[in-house]
Amino acid sequence: MSATRPSAHLSAGAGRPLVSVVVPCFDEEAVIRGTHRRLSAVLRRLPECEYEVVYVDDGSRDGTWDRLTALAGTDARVRLVRLTRNFGHQPAVLAGLREAAGDAVVTIDADLQDPPELIADMVERWRAGWPVVTARRTGRQGESRFKTTTALVFYRLLAAVADHPVGVDTGDFRLLDRAVVRTLALLPECELYLRGSVCWTGFPETSLEYGRLPRPAGRTKYTLRKMAGLSRRGLLACSSAPARVPAVVGLTWLGGTAMTSAVRRRPLPLAAWTFGCEAVLLGVLGEYLLLVHREVRGRPPYVVLQRTGAGGGAVPAGLVTGETAGSAR
Known part of the structure; x- marks a missing residue:
């Protein structure tokens, strides 16, 4: 979080500013x-x-x-985006950011674990001049000890090894100024880790604290596999430390071998450790090669099947990706 408060608002003009709220949804019929x-x-x-x-x-x-189309038919302020399949939480949030037309854009999950009532305080901070307002979790009710513990460890590990400052105990519940949204929408990565990318932009940031609530209905869609995937994406996107593991392991191994050989005054058999060491190193390199492979292919992070405009009217979209008029505002 930046310690320097901005002196003036970045986006809102003399008229009434537009606040967009982006809500990614996956099997949220119950809530x-x-x-x-x-x-x-x-x-x-x-x-x-x-x-x-x-x-x-x-x-x-x-x-x-x-349920969403029914809401759009009765509320002119509702806009819908439907992806062709489940691309994942981060691509869904990115799709919403690119569609949103607001001077300020709030991202929040549909499960009501993050209280919408905090949005008013976010907007107040934004109008005071902060381009990024992040909600920081002080508690996580209704979640298992395993999930809370692994989240605690991961965020602190990421903060320790990241190449740039990253928020601790924060998710995707935040407000972003239009200037920040425009920057994120233009990033070329196919596998964005938006939480880290917001910090990478360097815009001044403040935070609000809150206690995360249990789900009122339904069940979490964030399986262990998805949590591991998000952690992997965050680590590879925000830190070059894993790429340095081979050098560290190699130097440590060589140093240890030399010292042991000197103490025992005879060479150690290398075959006992060579296979395991090579497997670890190749595994780390493989993660980066996989990331490079996905980026080189140049596939978009999501594909839009259908858009619905204000009042429920269908907007012809076909298989559309990338930015819209809202994201260029």
Whole structure:
């Protein structure tokens, strides 16, 4: 988090600023109506602001899309984006950022573990001049000890080895100024780790603390496999430390071998350790080769199947990727 407060607001003009809320959804049929009610109640009370809510259906298999289209048909401030399949949480958030037209854009999950009521405080900080307002978790109710412990360890490990400052105990619940959104939308990486990318941009940042709540309904879609994938993406995207592991291991091994040989006054058999050492080194190199392979292919991080505009009218989209008029605003 930056310690330097900005002197002036970056985006909002003389008129009423537009606040966009981006909500990625994957199989959230059980909670989506309640989520929209709470979001709408908060956004209607924002002083001197217009608002829109951009829901991104990340390939849901239940009735989420039907519920969303029903909301769009009754609320002119709702916009929908439907991806062709489940691309994952980070691509879904990126899709919403590129679609959003707001002077400020809030990203929040659909499961109501992050309280929408905090958005009013975020907007107040933004209007005071902060381009990035992040919600920092002080507690995680309703989550297993394993998940809370691994999250605690991962964020501190990432902060320790990252090449640039990264937030600790933060997710994707944050407010971003239009200037920040525009920067993120133009980044060429196929595998963005948005939490780290926001910090990488270097825009001044402040934070609000809150306690994360249990889910009111449904179940988490973040399996152990998805958590491991997000951790891998964050580590590779934010830190060059894993790339230096081979050199560290190699030098340590050579030093240890030399010292042991000197003490014993005879060479040690290298075959006892060579295979395991090579396997570890090749595994680390393989992760980076895989990342390079995905980037070189140049595939977009997501594909849009359908867009629905204000009032529920279908907007012809076909298989569309990349930026829209909103992201270039």
